[in-house]
Amino acid sequence: MNCSACNKKLLRTDRYLACNHCRSKYHIECLNLSKEQFTALTTEYKSKWMCPSCSNITKRKQSNVNTPVQQTLVPLVEKPLNSPLENSSCSSTDSELFSSNDDNLVTIGKISTLLDKKLNNYLSDFVESFRKALKDDVKNLVQAEMDSVVQQLKDDFTVTTNFICDEQSSLKQEIENKSHIIKHLESETLRFQKEINVLTNRLTSIEKNFP
Numbered sequence: 001m002n003c004s005a006c007n008k009k010l011l012r013t014d015r016y017l018a019c020n021h022c023r024s025k026y027h028i029e030c031l032n033l034s035k036e037q038f039t040a041l042t043t044e045y046k047s048k049w050m051c052p053s054c055s056n057i058t059k060r061k062q063s064n065v066n067t068p069v070q071q072t073l074v075p076l077v078e079k080p081l082n083s084p085l086e087n088s089s090c091s092s093t094d095s096e097l098f099s100s101n102d103d104n105l106v107t108i109g110k111i112s113t114l115l116d117k118k119l120n121n122y123l124s125d126f127v128e129s130f131r132k133a134l135k136d137d138v139k140n141l142v143q144a145e146m147d148s149v150v151q152q153l154k155d156d157f158t159v160t161t162n163f164i165c166d167e168q169s170s171l172k173q174e175i176e177n178k179s180h181i182i183k184h185l186e187s188e189t190l191r192f193q194k195e196i197n198v199l200t201n202r203l204t205s206i207e208k209n210f211p
Contacts, residue, residue, distance in 0.1 A: 004051065005030035019051035022075045026051065 001010050004024040010016055015028045015038050028038045 001025055003030055005026045017046060019050050019054055020048050021050050021054040024051050037108055040112070
């Protein structure tokens, strides 16, 4: 298959882009792409790339390798990545023109730098958000654990105090029972003592009557 720009045969070793719409193929040199710029293109971009004709942009005259079909430098807003500059040969005049307009054009390197900056900002925001969420989660987890421990201590203390109160009540009741028994024994002791005294007096009286 031939290059649709220079009409020269495409070799296996050639680097080229194929139009996603009409399948036309172009040398990267005809597209004014360097090897480094071509290598920097993503697989997704290559698979979706469309030639100038299919992009409804002015066709370039197909001549030789020095006739660029499309510049890799693109305006920041007005033109998409596929749009070509005006027809001209890849001459020193063109190079000077493109060099003088570099400030108003976006290269793949500039796009990469911009994406890196955006990605760094996003990662910074993400890390900060993740750190805050992690801090809140740890705080909530610690608080939940502390609440659980405090509640367990309260429950254990309640059980212990209830046990002590029950034991105290039981001991008090037992003491009262023993006190009643002691009082009863004291009463019985007094009664027995009186009876003994009565018997002793009788015995003494009998002994006096029967010497």
